[in-house]
Amino acid sequence: MDLVQDADWSKGAAYIDGQVMPVAEAKIPITDWGYRRSDVTYDVVGVYYGSFFRLDEHIARFRRSMQELRMEPKESDAELRQILIDLVRRTGLREAYVAMDCLRGRPPRGVPFHPAFAKPYIAAFAIPWVWLFTEEQQARGVHAIIAKTPRIAPESVDPTVKNFHWGDLTKALFEAEEAGAETAFLLDQAGFLTEGPGYNCFAVIDGTVVSPPRGALLGQTRDSVYELCQELGIPHDIRPISKAELEDADEIFMSTTAGGIMPVSRLGTRILGNDRPGPISATLRETFWKKREQGWHATPVNYDKAPA
Template sequence: MSSDFSFGSAYMKGRYMPVSEAAIPVLDAAYRRSDVTYDVVGVRDGAFFRLDDHINRFRASLTRLRMTPVETDDDIRVILNRIVALSGLRNAYVSMECLRGAPPPGKTRHPSNCESYLCCIAIPWVSVASDEMFRRGMHLIIPKVRRIPPDSFDPTVKNFLWGDFTQSLFEAEDAGADYAVLLDAEGNVTEGAGFNVMCIVDGTVVSPAHGALEGVTRASVFELCEELGIPTEIRDISADELRNADEIFTCTTAGGIMPASRIDGRILTNDAPGPISSQLRERFWSRRAEGWHATPVDYSVVAGSN
């Protein structure tokens, strides 16, 4: 009988399987220590967006954490294509992850004694923002919890150390907001739970200089701004500057460009997505529809497979 990949597919340690069958042993450091790095690439209308950029960032994270899965970057490209093809999904959330395992018998739990291995999944598209949030604009707060300092863990390495983000999500919920934008120890803007934050001040798109992931969608925003003649800056942004910005938007693979309409209760742009943020969002998806940075999925690789 054929396996059911309709809910998504996975690859782990050389095997392809329905995503429901993928599992992590409870003794692995990935589970016990959150010793994982990952990257997420989106598929829309049957094509990856900026696939090589995501794989390159993933490889940089692997190097930074001294993880050495057996698969090469070319292997990863093949695996990601195959899991999407197995699922048949035209719009997918595709994650490449490297997990640290358990030490062999007789060895200590030092990470150098643990193998690192690849796990990849393709599931139906997941968005950070709901349809309502896109329509009305996201409602944001600046929470009490601060971002984990870069001296403790490099924020340019994607990771599962989400204690600060998780607390911020509950703070946002308690305040009746959608998401939170975390500050660093000096009171400057960093990022939110799974997204970069940018603001518009006097017609200039401004992005934080420190404390955040170097987002692939963020890089796309800079390219779009250049196309449209919108000036950009990368510098520190204080909490007060963010609260008083002309516009605010967030951006991520899982949602694209997501304008905000409120921050700490302050209403921006008549309580709706701002004009420049909306222009960038529309341009982002129109360029995607044109095949910008696209790598088509080869669905034929699973033709005739069981």
């Protein structure tokens, strides 16, 4: 692995196709299809309390995404795991947002102008932790709307493969801003809940925690929610959620790597409960972070070991 010497790693570290550099110096070619065509898949794993959360599961999901897009970079899963750990160790960050991308390059001259002839390569970085919503927003509950913009159909872009096709999600975020809200939930063409910009969605209906079966990423934090429900004896289910059910839900919350479990206190003009997180959402959020601190699904970073 090539390394930029005498570098400042305080703001983050990056790896691109075999070379490590400060994140501010990381660049990809403007002609690569990862940029020109959004021909890329990615995953994000969090570091908190000095430990990765569900690191191997994130890498396994990333590998499945690459395989679905017919990308085979040179790095093995074990090598990628070490790269991510080394990036965090190099920065010294105890709380870090760690991304791994696989981008397709551009076919060289002399071969067909087809993705099969373009080299895929890994780009990764570790930067200080990112909250999707501030701690204050989470404490009082996030304000959301149901977007008019429908989610891209899974038959066109598979949402279980993390991707950069954010046109619908970005449009929904502007809808939310114009409505004085902070985020948006997207429905499919049939009017059922899918996901939001960067997170899975949950509704608490008659005491049961429910999440959609299709149209959304199979989130690692989503899996953690159902593990917690099982542990705490909270009924849970995966089934379609109509717009009417979402609007009438007892509680609503979201889950993502960049924030964990995040309650919602307003949906459009409706104020849920007492304009604060509901009891099930609050319990799940509190338990999630308590277990994280205790080492749940943790891969500790040995900061004393010199990076490779």
